[in-house]
Amino acid sequence: MNEFGLIGAYFARPARKALLGVGDDCALLAPPTDEVLAISVDMLVEGRHFFSGTDPRSLGHKALAVNLSDLAAMGAKPAWFTLALALPRVDEAWLAEFSSGLFALADAADIELVGGDTTRGPLTLSIQVAGHVPAEGALRRSGAKAGDDVWVSGSLGAAAMAVRHRSGDVVLPDEVLAHCAGRLDWPMPRLALGAHLRRHASAALDVSDGLVGDLVHICEQSGLGADLDWECIPVDPALQGIPEAQRRLAALSGGDDYELCFTANPKERQAIEVLSLSLGLPLTRIGVMRPGAGVTLRDINGCPVETGRSFDHFSSP
């Protein structure tokens, strides 16, 4: 099977929304003229972002999910994506599973594959997504105001515990592992939440590298600091039996959760609580934006809590 056969068998589907899809020098797209285009790209490398031997179906899902999460964090509606894929060899069973996981999520999120590139090389995936959003409604990181509440969706820490288990750092009981591995391998981008937040939030981002480190970006770009309350952090209930220091590290700096962290004027509290109920998704108020810089975290006695360090791709050998 050559490069074009591979694309034809596993990745070329008739264009639905694109004017011209896979198979020419470029794809041709007609974005809505009353909105702006939101684009984001991520690269996933075997052994770095996912373990060697990862189930290809979950990998196809996750590679797209982490990009959709960026669209969600901007409040954008998914439209098109491209896939650049380096493969050590042509493994048709692997490709069938990978593309099946990829397209199941693509169909659910109503996003269309319009182009890509395949080549031989160490297993590496780069997906770029494009969506659209009303220009004034896009959720930038720079929009937080002093006094705004800090919120986070869902629960935190499970994905990071799955990473630690698979790395051999900890041993989780089977039922806890099953839950945590589900969060790590099958993240669900918070697209509906992001779309609704355009009316309520002042700033937002997705939690990919760890809550505290990611919130620092909102602080820096808004010229503010944030005070968080450890007792309020929605640590995943499945982590209940795990020692507090480990739970804290996982929830605050573990990353891979793909929840949304956002800020909103306190006047929005009731609307956000109604939104939480209508989406069936917990939305938890965890702190407040303040003048200054940096993120501080305090326990129930007002004592500072160690937050750990977010994931940095170049921090360790």
Place this chain on the structure above:
Amino acid sequence: MNEFGLIGAYFARPARKALLGVGDDCALLAPPTDEVLAISVDMLVEGRHFFSGTDPRSLGHKALAVNLSDLAAMGAKPAWFTLALALPRVDEAWLAEFSSGLFALADAADIELVGGDTTRGPLTLSIQVAGHVPAEGALRRSGAKAGDDVWVSGSLGAAAMAVRHRSGDVVLPDEVLAHCAGRLDWPMPRLALGAHLRRHASAALDVSDGLVGDLVHICEQSGLGADLDWECIPVDPALQGIPEAQRRLAALSGGDDYELCFTANPKERQAIEVLSLSLGLPLTRIGVMRPGAGVTLRDINGCPVETGRSFDHFSSP
């Protein structure tokens, strides 16, 4: 230096055309409302698309150039690009050279870096470009008609000979090598040509994998065949001293030339010759589109000529 420091030092520049550039979950772009968006992505892997130890400045240039070449082949005007980069380590001297080569071409082509991703991994680059083009003017591969002339820009074969020299297959004289290496390492996307061809060509693509193999895509998508005349193929004059069989292989199936191959109604001949003069770029008529399928090549006596096989990333171990 961490991931964010690296991006800040080498890749973040203030947004000029984008509403929001590097540094948020997504970039925000406002494409012209009277044109459509053209996007393309390529992935370059060390040891596969470029030799280990390649001059990082030329690599920065080439990684963008091969993508701009896809926009040129569509007749699109460059606007924005993203860069996903896996690096084995942070090497600041390498990054400074790489980004300098990248931005020199980006500025020349008036295209803006609006987002990206950096991670640790085997050296791999994935660039995605976006441009815009009038919907009706885009140069699709499917537009050729029987009786159309087949044209190619510039000259062919030099880049492929540089690859063969560096692979140890052949030894080129120094001055020939210098010329061939320049074509391989510093390809110039034919953007001005592509923009003008919107008024004259019926189909176009860029020659990246080899003239014959690439022209097959126009044949397949237009439901036609093509007859080429070997005596007309503009083999790079620097290859004059090289045995005919090698020159032929390099010019017909060598790839990496990034010239444009296009088809046009014979009524366009004079306009295309004027265009060639005004651009200072040779445009050579090399054959004709015909009913049927496949590409045939004949010599001055009408005898079939062996065309070689285009590059396929999965054809060899």
